[in-house]
Amino acid sequence: MRFEYINFKEDYIKNIENKETTLLVFNDYFLKNYYLRNREKNILEKEGTFLTLEEFQKNIFTTDKIVLTEAKRPLTLYKNISTSLKEEFNINNYYDIIDIADLFFKYYKELNINLIQNIDISLLKDWQIDKIEKFQKMKKEYDKFLEKNNFIPSDWIINLDNFSENFLKKFKKIIFIDIPYFTPILKKVLEKIENYLEIEIIIQGDSKIYNEKELKFNKLGINKNIFLNKENIKIYQISEDIEEILNLLALLDEKEKVSYIYTPNVEGNNFSKLLPKYFYTGKLKKLEETEFYKFLKIQSDLLFSIEPKKRKGIKVEILKEALDNKIFTKIYGIDREIKKDFFQIFNREYKYLDEIIFEKTEIFTDDKKIRVEKIFKEIKKDLEKIEKFKTVDEFYNYFKEIGFENLIENIYTDFLEKFHEVIFNIKSSELLFGKNGFKEIFNKEIGKYLYILLGKYMEGIELESVDKEKTIEIKGIIRDIQESRLNFRGEAYFIDINNNFIPKIKDKHQIFTDRQLNQMGFITEEEKINILKYRFLQGILNADKNIIFYKKDSDSKIDKSSFLEEIILECGITIDENKLNKETINNIIEEYFFREKDFNIISDNYQMKKDFSRLINEDGKMTFGTYDALQLEKCQYRYFLEKVVGIAEDIEDEFGSSFALLGNIVHKIFEEIVDKTYYNIIKKRDFSIDERLIDKILNQELEKNSMKIPVYMDLYFQKIMIPTIKNGVKTFYKKIEKEFSDKKINTFFSEKGRVYFSDYNEDDKTKPDIVLKGRIDLVVDCQEEKYIIDYKTGGTADGQLDIYSLMLYGDSNVAKKIIYNVIKEEMKEIEENLVTKEKLNEILNNFIEEKNYLRAEKISECRNCGFLNICRRDVI
Structure with a gap:
């Protein structure tokens, strides 16, 4: 065995010996292809044979058995192990075995290539011994199937029992090029063939970096055996x-x-x-990187998102992703406007969507409603059709119906060829199970699981793309x-x-x-x-x-x-500083990103100018909600993102939904109960409440919102939230009885909504009129005092009740302001008057006079902001 060491910087590939009786074995395809492109050719002499290490092993380890490809192995393993073993591994369906199968086949492959007959269990921990013993049981059962059918898994062929010298007999010399590690089984092969073949190993570097006995690199260290300039x-x-x-x-x-x-x-x-x-x-691109594969994946995800416990609704989270898929939107005719319509429904806090929601919604005009509902029904109909598929042919015909011209991109030259190859492979797996096909492993919902399998068969297959x-x-x-x-x-x-x-x-x-x-x-x-x-x-x-x-x-x-x-x-290398300054970066962005768009990038990276025409209604007025008005003081930019642009914060809490949903449910429950109890309170001073009434209203409200609550939270709501809200209602009525039982109550009602016309522009009518809108939870007017009560399930908005007081009485200091935390069952009076009429006018005036949307002055306002990744105030 001879070793040749080539200096770094020298092309160690180009001038390798190339004779008819020489076999060249390259570490990988990249190396082999480089050699084929750059070798010197002599048309008068026959060339040697060129193989990668993987191809070399396929030629020297051979078998007469039928080879099970990588895709077929887990299918046959699942079908041919006992129910008791499946239970031991917690395998309930085919997809539970995929990862276990990968580890199982890899484990026995490694034993073969490392020439290990038995594992020394004294070196192992209990869980490792347990895993290996289970694998031994699995192999014993699986071997019966292999022997009966004369099968062998593809990566178990590399075994000394399968070594054949026939392929090597026509050569006089083998040259191994740039192979960093020889497995024990390959080292054994080299020992066997060294007697009749000349062996040469080419390594780039000097002999200090390579262990010729072990056929692997020594531990490398800079300035020890590797030297850099x-x-x-x-x-x-x-x-x-x-x-x-x-x-x-x-x-x-x-x-x-x-x-x-x-x-x-x-x-x-x-x-x-x-x-x-x-x-x-x-x-090379792979099939799983294509738009077609992404379409398959999203449609498969939609199938698995259908929730039987939620009226067979489709999970909104997955449907949102589908609306970003090019092929999906093309097939169903979803343009930008229709996408906006869908998001109007998404923004109503739904976690699942079904036909009933579209039929009952009142947020669209009739034309829009018909259009959006029709598209949703088409999506659902296709999913229900796919769910019933039982064969590969049904999937293929479905894609033909859609039209391959709608599914493939023109940047690939061999897409259809490779896709048909996938169909052939999966059909050959289908035939393994006889006339019943995949029914043998998928007992129910065959279409769903077959769709995933189709995607699995597509993975890793390379495509030729247009050369750029x-x-x-x-x-x-x-x-x-x-x-x-x-x-x-x-x-x-x-x-x-x-x-x-x-x-x-x-x-x-x-x-x-x-x-x-x-x-x-x-x-x-x-x-x-x-x-x-x-x-x-x-x-x-x-x-x-x-x-x-x-x-x-x-x-x-x-x-x-x-x-x-x-x-x-x-x-001793010094790290160079980034040479691009602000001005250089702007020039590059203009040159490469906006050259054809006539954009001008200014040095001040953050500046968002206000366009008041987007804020003024048809009646010439601006309208703000109570929260909006308070937000204008804290961070105008957040108001812009949320209300003007319409970006929704995607923050979930421990209830699995937004804080707003829980708040809305609780507010509606209290409103319904107040409507049922106010008469007895005013006329009879009777603050008692029937538990059956609470239960009825609670259950009604949760039923109305069932499609807004994730299925995994249903039990939590039943066992935790319903009793919590129920106790919150009972405690509230006990507390108001204590507060009002000795007072003459004139008014006790849930306010449906109020408006407040600001006079901030009294001295300058060129400024637009501003109207504030708000919904006050509970108003109680007694002869002695007035009360505004707000229900909360989370934090409070400072100054909110001051504005409510302005709406009702024109003065922020007239009413007693009380906050009741339903979850904590705590009643708290707000004594501090944070937003007076003058303060509100100042906030509104500052907003109108400032030409840009200002960001929060205090960094503390940003800590829990859902728009931090857009704002990037830490960078810009």
């Missing part, structure tokens, strides 16, 4: 993703040719989406960091070199600890990290110049990668 490395720290893309644009603008940008997060990189003209992701690399304006091609190793003597840009991306082990072991893996002879996580480190350093060392970006975000605990930390410390 700090003059070739520039490192930048960024705090926002936008900084990264803008820095790159600034640097790439200076280049005449397209540059390669390497990232450990190529799947999550969105540069090509933000700026498709200038960035291209140089990776030659587009004139493309400045950078995003590539996987592993590909940086072939950028010889070039300029390499590295992004996302953060601790959350690199080192990151994708397939962490789910049974054994790293110490146990080492003791038993498996590859450890530490060894996998060492390989990742080698690949990262290999990319840096092969390039003449490296520009590296990492993100620092203390809140998210994101910082530089430990690999990068070591480079900085050992090489």
Whole structure:
């Protein structure tokens, strides 16, 4: 066995020996394809054979058995293990076995490739022993099925029993190129074939980094066995993703040719989406990244969101996502206006929607109501149809009905070919179960589960897309960091070199600890990290110049990668400051984002000008709610987002819904009870209340709002909230009896709504008239005093009752103001007069005179604000 060490920066692929009797084995397809593109060809001589390591193993480990593909394995496992074993693993349906099956097949594959006959249980904990014993039972049952049908799972073929030398006999020499780790089974194979084949292993680096006996890398360390030139490395720290893309644009603008940008997060990189003209992701797209797959996924999610306990309503949360899906909106004819109509219903706090809600709603004109209701019924009808599907053909015909032209994007050249391949594969699985097909594993709701299975079969299948690399304006091609190793003597840009991306082990072991893996002879996580480190350093060392970006975000605990930390410390590299100032950033944003939109970006990043024409009604007046008026003093920008733009806060509390819903339910219950009791209170001074009346009104109100309460909260409402509200009602009547029993009550009623015409503009009629509207919970007028009572389920809005007093009596100090907390059963009098008539006029006048929407002066106002991610006052 011969080892050849190639210096960094040298192309270790291009000039490899290429003879008819030579077999070249590359670590991966990327390496092999690079060689095929760049090799020197001699048309007078026959070439050698070129394989990846995976292809090599398929040729030397062979079987006469029928191979079960990855997709078919869990199906057959589910069908062929006993009910008692399913109970032990808590497997209730096919989808419960998927993760267990993955771990099961992987476990026995690892035993095979590591030549481990038996696990030493003295090294294990009880739960690990239990897991392995269950797997042994599972394998014993599953093996019977395999033997009976002459089947073998695809990744169990790599086994010494299946090793065949036939394929290798035509070669004289094997060259292994850039393979960082040989498994124990491969090392055993090399021992066997070394007697009659010349073996050469090519490693980039020197002999200090490689263990020739173990056929793996030694532990790598900067300035120990790996040496870097700090003059070739520039490192930048960024705090926002936008900084990264803008820095790159600034640097790439200076280049005449397209540059390669390497990232450990190529799947999550969105540069090509933000700026498709200038960035291209140089990776094959997969079926699960297509709009078609996203449509399948959202429709499947809608199916599973249908809740039998909520009149078979569709979950609003999922329907919202569906309205953002391009194909979904196209198929059902949902334009921007219809989407707005749907959101008018969503904003009524519904968690589930059904036909009854659309039939009874009064928020639309007749035309709009008919249109929205029709679309919802079409969506529901399709879901009910899919639920009844029993075969793959029914799904295929459904997609044909919709029309493939409506489902596929024209950026892929082989989409239909790959989709038909998926259909063929899933149909072959269907045939495994005979005439009953998938009924054998899906006993009920076959359509729902078959839809998920269809999605699973689509995952991982790669598509060819229209080549954009030659587009004139493309400045950078995003590539996987592993590909940086072939950028010889070039300029390499590295992004996302953060601790959350690199080192990151994708397939962490789910049974054994790293110490146990080492003791038993498996590859450890530490060894996998060492390989990742080698690949990262290999990319840096092969390039003449490296520009590296990492993100620092203390809140998210994101910082530089430990690999990068070591480079900085050992090489004494100083981190370069971000060179883009405010003016430069604005210029770049104008150039790349708004060049064709005639936008002008000003240096002051935050400035939101008021457009009063959007606030004035047809009658020439402005109208504010009580809360709105108070909000104007605290944060005008929040008022703008919530009331002018119409963005709803998406904050849920422990009740599973918004605070507003619980408040609305409680207010309605109290209003109904007051309407039933006010006569006895005024005429008879009788404050007693029949519990049956409370129960009736409570149940009626909860029934009305059942579609607004998540199903998982139903029991909580029944067992906790209903008794709490009921006790709150009883305690309230006891407290008001104590307060009013010796007083002459003239008025005791729930106020339906009041308006207040402000005179803030009395001295300047050029300013618009302003009307305040409010709904007062309870008004009690006695001969001696007047009372305003407000029911609360949460916090209070300071000054709210002062404005109510102004509405009723023209003075904020006339009435006694009382707040009753229904949950805590506490009555509290508000003595401080926070909002006088003069103060309210000042608030309104300031709002009209200020030309921009002002943000809160006090940062404390922002802590629990649901719009913080939009406002970004911490950044802008």
